Structures are given as C-alpha cells and as structure tokens.
Amino acid sequence: MAANYHNAIEAYEYLRENRIDLLLLDINMPEISGFSLLDMLSYKPMVIITTAHTDFALKSYEYNAVDYLHKPIRFERFVSAIEKVCKWKQSVANTNDVKYIEVRVGGRTQQVLAEDILYIESLGNYVKLICKKQVFVTLTSTKELEEKLPRKYFVRIHKSYIVNIRHIDEIKDG
Numbered sequence: 001m002a003a004n005y006h007n008a009i010e011a012y013e014y015l016r017e018n019r020i021d022l023l024l025l026d027i028n029m030p031e032i033s034g035f036s037l038l039d040m041l042s043y044k045p046m047v048i049i050t051t052a053h054t055d056f057a058l059k060s061y062e063y064n065a066v067d068y069l070h071k072p073i074r075f076e077r078f079v080s081a082i083e084k085v086c087k088w089k090q091s092v093a094n095t096n097d098v099k100y101i102e103v104r105v106g107g108r109t110q111q112v113l114a115e116d117i118l119y120i121e122s123l124g125n126y127v128k129l130i131c132k133k134q135v136f137v138t139l140t141s142t143k144e145l146e147e148k149l150p151r152k153y154f155v156r157i158h159k160s161y162i163v164n165i166r167h168i169d170e171i172k173d174g
Contacts, residue, residue, distance in 0.1 A: 002156060006030070008037040020045045021155050022066075022085055027051045038063050046088065048081050086165060089152050101148045103129065103138040110136060114150055118167045122160040 002020055005011035008029045023045045027034040035056075038047065049060045052071040060068050066088060067081035100111045116131045122142040129136040146154065146162055156162050
C-alpha cells in the first residue's frame with residue numbers, strides 16, 4: 001500500500017506528488033467527497049469504490065470505476081475486484097514495453113531483463129533489484145527506475161517497493 005488516508009484533502013496532497021495505479025476510495029469522507037477528490041486529480045488512476053451506501057453505484061460508472069464494493073466487504077469480493085484490475089492492466093497496451101533496463105552497478109552499466117525482476121526495494125539513495133538469479137544494487141531513485149519499467153507488469157505497492165505482478169503467486173489477507 002502506498003498510502004492510507006481518512007481525509008480526501010490529505011489524500012489529494014499525496015496524490016498531487018505521487019502517481020498511483022489503483023485507488024481504493026470511499027465516497028463519504030470528511031470535508032469533500034471521494035467523487036470530488038477524483039474531479040480534482042489531473043490524472044485518473046484506476047478506482048475501486050468502497051462504500052457502505054448503494055446510492056453511488058450508478059455514479060461510479062461515470063468515473064470509470066473498475067468495481068464497486070459494498071461495505072462490509074467480503075474477502076472473496078475484494079479478491080474479485082483486484083483480479084479485475086490485474087486483467088485490465090494486462091489488456092492495456094503498454095506505453096513503455098521494454099525488454100531490458102540498464103542500471104549502473106559497480107562502475108559499469110548492466111542490462112537487466114525486465115521479466116526476471118521479482119521486486120525492487122528502495123534503500124535510501126540506492127535501489128535493490130531482486131531478480132530470479134541475481135541481486136543488483138544501484139545508485140538511483142525508485143521513481144527514476146519505476147519510469148523505466150513496463151507499467152503493465154510493475155506496480156508500486158509501497159513507497160519503498162515495486163513488484164512484478166507476473167511473479168505474484170498468492171495474495172494473503174493479513
């Protein structure tokens with residue numbers, strides 16, 4: 001999870017500075033509604049509406065919501081919504097479909113096969129790429145590396161982690 005906010009204005013401040021792929025959004029929040037938050041954003045991430053009210057289901061389609069989850073949310077329903085997101089991401093044409101990324105390691109440039117990267121971890125000014133057979137540590141920012149990666153396969157799940165969704169075998173609750 002990149003961030004968690006209970007107030008739309010605080011969420012907006014975060015979203016102005018950080019692009020995300022998926023937003024789990026409640027409509028009833030203090031100060032402004034979730035729909036107002038979406039209206040304020042300059043870019044539109046994928047959205048799953050999570051609310052205790054059924055009144056907003058129709059309106060959620062105006063915002064191209066991937067899914068609409070009614071609270072209390074059953075785990076099976078949540079998993080189904082996330083699977084929709086994954087299927088949608090796989091079907092979208094990739095704007096930066098690269099096979100290799102180049103990283104500086106130990107004074108030399110190393111080509112790393114993107115599909116071999118399992119996940120990426122931020123280590124302050126360095127980034128660690130955990131691959132199938134090797135680990136690379138390079139002096140770069142997570143954001144800079146994220147821009148080089150194929151967006152349809154790599155998802156930032158936390159400010160310090162990017163995962164390759166092709167290598168996710170299981171998602172556990174808790």
